[in-house]
Amino acid sequence: MKLGDVAKVVRSKNAGPFILTFDILMPDETSFERLRSKGTLTRESVARAYGVSANEILEFDYYPFAKAIKFSLRRPVPSGAPHDTDVYGAQQHVPLLEMDID
């Protein structure tokens, strides 16, 4: 099962010009808790999905109040600077959709 098949929202966005932040929202508490207990969506696994080391993943955490998982990543290039590809950071979420979580 891929994360994109079970999550309700998977998105990326700037949190300021230097940080990308990622939100994964699950549809209900059951699926949120099941995902958490599986242990397949972790700081290490998202680091692999983006080809970065685990210590580059910032503030990875599960937030039950929003049935959400959230983490951030320093942008490879600051928003709008030469070589940047995505000023708003809104199209950097796709590797998460493809993650195998079962």
Place this chain on the structure above:
Amino acid sequence: MTSSSPESGFRILSHGMLGYGFPAASLERAIETGIDLIAVDAGSTDAGPYYLGSGDLFGSRAMILRDLQMLVDAQERTGAPIVIGSAGGAGTNIQVDSLLGILDEVLAERGVSKKVAVIRSELDRSVIREALDTGRVRTFETGEALTHGDIDDACHIVAQIGPEPIIAALRENPDIVVAGRAWDVANVAALPVLQGYPKGLAYHLGKILECGGQAALPVEGSDLLMGRLFSDGFIVESPHERKVCTVESVSAHTLYEKTNPVRLPCPGGLVDLTGSQFEQDDAARVRVTGSDFEPAPVYTLKLEGARQVGFRHIAIGGIRDPRMISQIDDIETEVRARLAQNLEGRIDPSGYTLTIRRYGLDGVMGALEPVQTPAHELGLLVDAVGDTPDIAETVCAMARSLLLHWGYPGRIATAGNMAFPFSPADVPAGTVYAFNIYHLMEVADPVSLFPFEILEMPQ
């Protein structure tokens, strides 16, 4: 004229981005319900460094005019003041003046006079130099310490003000406040905090309202959002008759555009949402309680600055030949080497940067792209940034012609490698800026650097 009561709470109507528009019916319903404050966010760093660097207005002037006409009408009918923050996009002085120009036109056309408080948040370089020299500038998300060179290079430097300078202006009972760069929450929270509502609740409500209608379902285009603040909690609701706020939509929005959704650093402290409770009040409204504010020992302001990097010239073309697509990495390396050779003695490599974005391969994600299989066609965006417009044009034209005629191994389509949709293939794309200041400055007083002036408008 309406006024808040204990039952209705303090009613805030929020427009998340001036110039993005909203349904007229939403505004009408909000006016019928009653409004005590109209909070308007007019900017952000989201659209990149261009607006801070150039001082150009973000968004369409015609749409900003349209939104202001409707909001001034609402102000007249309800008596609720309008607080606009981050005027013009980045909140530079030029952008504050641009917004005041549009407001002037709206008021003159309507034939009404308004008391307008103006707060500027662009800082003189000397203020920041002194802060740097006295150890009051902290490294923030750039990961690099501020230097005097950064301060000299920045075209404009603004501070993101907290609610305090707006509160000072609101004590004079203006009809409209126009502020330079401001924390988006400050527009919402300043007036209720002045009236004694708890900061934790006012700030959290501001955080939810700042993006306007995004926290209501269904999300369809830009819209307004309403909040009712009480001494022990707040309610979030949509003024749109078909939209609803749910615990899910409101709590999800709490995550948006921030790294830690439960402890949010802010001017002067931290909004602590660890104890926040979200409950469905009725089918369309959400009640929130328990949000707290933790003051910091030292008040810090976020500084934002952008420097001019150069001038851009671009060309767009497509590649359909699979033989070329399969060798695109090698071809790019060789083209870059030949480009440098051709320019030797005429344009120094330090005078330009060349980015070749490959749409259909890694044009969207660049270094973060895990998929390395190209599509059946590639779109190339040749992006040359040079110290002068001439350098950018030369680099772009040369990279484009080298790509067009490059003789890669196995090439049998010898007429040309790329399909260009336009003539000319190369177009100038303006001035390029980069954020070069994104640091925190400690201040003893959050107000004194940002005095307000009162204008009678139209002038």
